[in-house]
Every structure is written in structure tokens, then in C-alpha cells.
Amino acid sequence: MIQLVQSYAIKDAPRQHLVDCLLAHKKTTLLEIAKKQSIIVKKRHTKQVIAIDLAKHIIHRFDEDYLLLEEDEKKELADRVKKSEATNYSDQEASPLSLQLKGYLYFFIENQQIKSVVPLELTEKLVNIDSTVINVTELKTASWFSKNKKAVEKIYATCSLIHLVTVWNNHSKKPLTTEEARHFFIG
Structure with missing residues (x-):
């Protein structure tokens, strides 16, 4: 499982906004996220067009999709919002990968550490849904x-x-x- 998480990790400085996080991925990864989100995108579209369409869709549907997440995924997402320090992952962690494939969680490799980021737009939505998540x-x-x-x-x-x-x-x-x-x- 750790290889899958690292294969989706972005070797760059962490980004804060959803579109920036999406643009940091390769086009093939964006197409996988679009497939997981059930968005029809054309392969001939540029990476930027796909990222903008994905961001709009993810933000628009987050309230409904959050309610459909498994309890451990909800807890994982809330925990990632609460803590900002770099974290190391074990082989048993599956929920970060599923959240990453949905476009809710992003991993950045910086200084030999994997740092997780929940974009600001999703953090704001998460706070509106569950105000106990963050101050x-x-x-x-x-x-x-x-x-x-x-x-x-x-x-x-x-x-x-x-x-x-x-x-x-x-x-x-x-x-x-x-x-x-x-x-x-x-x-």
C-alpha cells in the first residue's frame, strides 16, 4: 500500500488550493481522479482544463460525497485537517489512498517526508459540515x-x-x- 501512496505523491512543495494541488499531478492521475468522481473528461483537453473542471466538480459535490464516505475516511480526513506536520505512513493505511483517489487528500514529498494536505476549499466545506473539525x-x-x-x-x-x-x-x-x-x- 505504501508504494501506491507514494506513486500518487507529488514531489514538490505543498500547495494550499485545490486547483494547484490538481495541477501538480500528472495528466494521467487527473484522468483517474475524474473517473473516480464520475466526470466525463476528454483526454485531448489540457491538464489545466481538466484540473479546473475537476476542482469545480469536487467542490460542488463535496457536501453530498462527504456524507457517503466511510466513518474511517471521515475520521482520517478530519485528522488530516487538524494536524499539519509531516507524517509517515504504514503499510496498513488504505484510507489515505481512497481519499487521494477521490481528490480530497494530497500527498507532497518534501525533504524526504510525505506531507498530507487537504485543500483550503475542502477544509472550509468540511468546517461547515462539521464544526468540531477545526478551530x-x-x-x-x-x-x-x-x-x-x-x-x-x-x-x-x-x-x-x-x-x-x-x-x-x-x-x-x-x-x-x-x-x-x-x-x-x-x-
Whole structure:
């Protein structure tokens, strides 16, 4: 089983958004995910067109599909959302592979470790379905930074990170550390 998980793992830095995660895969993997999601896509379409169509479908159907997941898959998905550190996998783990084939979970190989990522769009949907999955204020902070990344990067390029964190902490209910802010900008 570990070989199957690694064969779907992406040898790149982890991505946060669903389309970016899908685009990191090979076209053949995208076609397999489309088949698993019961989406008709043409092989002649570009990888980008397939990824965008898949992302729209996965996001649109996630609420309904989540209810059809096995209990261990739901638990696995919730656990992956809760923890962000790199994890090692055993041969007995089947649920990460099934979640990956459905397009809900992505594995990135970085610095000899496999890191799992549930895209932000699916994390937000998962929080709406089951609010016990993650601290909602943490998600909103991460979501705000990801939605306003260009504007924040423009400000960040013209002022120091410490100044940006100070301004954020003056206007936000949840304070942000310099290290957390650096994580949002660098990824």
C-alpha cells in the first residue's frame, strides 16, 4: 500500500488550493481522479482544463460525497485537517489512498517526508459540515491571508514583517506571531 501512496505523491512543495494541488499531478492521475468522481473528461483537453473542471466538480459535490464516505475516511480526513506536520505512513493505511483517489487528500514529498494536505476549499466545506473539525478562527485567518495574498504581499514588500504583524494584532481578535505570518507569506 505504501508504494501506491507514494506513486500518487507529488514531489514538490505543498500547495494550499485545490486547483494547484490538481495541477501538480500528472495528466494521467487527473484522468483517474475524474473517473473516480464520475466526470466525463476528454483526454485531448489540457491538464489545466481538466484540473479546473475537476476542482469545480469536487467542490460542488463535496457536501453530498462527504456524507457517503466511510466513518474511517471521515475520521482520517478530519485528522488530516487538524494536524499539519509531516507524517509517515504504514503499510496498513488504505484510507489515505481512497481519499487521494477521490481528490480530497494530497500527498507532497518534501525533504524526504510525505506531507498530507487537504485543500483550503475542502477544509472550509468540511468546517461547515462539521464544526468540531477545526478551530474556525484559525481557518478564517488562514483563509483571509490566502484570499488577500497579493495585497498583503504588496504591503509586505514595502514594509517590515514586524510592522505588518503589529498592525494585524491591533485590528484582529486573534493575535498572530511573526512566525505564523512568515508561514502565510512563504507557504
